[in-house]
Amino acid sequence: MTELVHVHGSHNSFYLLDQTLFETPLSQKQFIQLAQKLCQQKDDWPGADGLLVVDEPTHAGPLGKMTVVNADGSIASMCGNGLRTVARYLSEREGQTAFTVETAESDLKVRQEANFAPGVPAFSVEISPIRFNKKAFPFDHLEKERIFDTKLPVLHDYLHFTAIAVPTPHLISFVETDEDLTDTLGQLGQRLNAENPYFPDGVNVNFAKILGKNTLFVQTYERGVGFTNACGTGMSATSYAFSMIHPELVDVSKELTIYNPGGMVKTRIHQDKEQPWIELIGNATFIDKVTIPEEYLSSGHFDLAQLRPVQTGEETNYNRFVANLPH
Numbered sequence: 001m002t003e004l005v006h007v008h009g010s011h012n013s014f015y016l017l018d019q020t021l022f023e024t025p026l027s028q029k030q031f032i033q034l035a036q037k038l039c040q041q042k043d044d045w046p047g048a049d050g051l052l053v054v055d056e057p058t059h060a061g062p063l064g065k066m067t068v069v070n071a072d073g074s075i076a077s078m079c080g081n082g083l084r085t086v087a088r089y090l091s092e093r094e095g096q097t098a099f100t101v102e103t104a105e106s107d108l109k110v111r112q113e114a115n116f117a118p119g120v121p122a123f124s125v126e127i128s129p130i131r132f133n134k135k136a137f138p139f140d141h142l143e144k145e146r147i148f149d150t151k152l153p154v155l156h157d158y159l160h161f162t163a164i165a166v167p168t169p170h171l172i173s174f175v176e177t178d179e180d181l182t183d184t185l186g187q188l189g190q191r192l193n194a195e196n197p198y199f200p201d202g203v204n205v206n207f208a209k210i211l212g213k214n215t216l217f218v219q220t221y222e223r224g225v226g227f228t229n230a231c232g233t234g235m236s237a238t239s240y241a242f243s244m245i246h247p248e249l250v251d252v253s254k255e256l257t258i259y260n261p262g263g264m265v266k267t268r269i270h271q272d273k274e275q276p277w278i279e280l281i282g283n284a285t286f287i288d289k290v291t292i293p294e295e296y297l298s299s300g301h302f303d304l305a306q307l308r309p310v311q312t313g314e315e316t317n318y319n320r321f322v323a324n325l326p327h
């Protein structure tokens, strides 16, 4: 029998599969197929935004390696909310509280933090590298080498956009109306994640409302997923854009508070000269344990999978924390 964990960071939910426990790890084709099936919501199966695959690292240093598979089977280079849950998983498996995790582009620092709220375990993760150059997305036909707080009339008539890859590609706009936060975001997110000349590989689209000093609400239309409760790399990239576009509203010596439809996270901006980076701090919640015979997992059938809630009460604690948030 194999056990997966159903997890979430800000209700951005995933199945976490530890391949190091298998005699024969799944091939990429097999775990892509698995992600597409596991993430679909149906009847009493909760679905998810993606699959997080934990493997042995490929070099000395990191405690493990994380691969992110979006719900549609595409591979993402990073996942901030997911990395917090992988950090907690590895921390509990190995008994360590600060270490690095190998991801597609780099080894990232992770650390256990004080509980985010009573009974809500929390971790912080490094979000980096930060890039603006068009190759990092890629984008095209926009007559720009970098997109920074600028109108893009082919995308929208009045909104300003900023594009930051961390390394997942993000398009960011600060908006004022609820209609832009929902309808405009949905239309643009769909358009830029279907075949289009501007972002040929798709892009995560984040719309943010400024709520006050160091405080935002961020809603994301995620590549490979659609509307999501929260996107960790998206909230981090948006925090960075906020600090650059509105320096008068951001004190980088203090944490930023980022509300999202799934709860709230904190970010810290580190303006290191060599390589600036962002720290994302938030819950790392285990919801359910999933048991499934190993042979069914590799053949893509999981009809015999059984889902049972973890006994810690942490999902109830998380929901209580969200119910008491001011935004």
Ligand SMILES: N[C@@H](CCC[C@H](N)C(=O)O)C(=O)O
Residues within 6 Å of the ligand: 012, 068, 070, 075, 076, 077, 078, 079, 080, 081, 082, 168, 169, 204, 222, 223, 224, 225, 228, 230, 231, 232, 233, 234
């Ligand atoms: N939700 C994730 C980002 C996942 C990656 C995205 N779907 C992509 O394809 O770039 C996060 O928390 O960062």
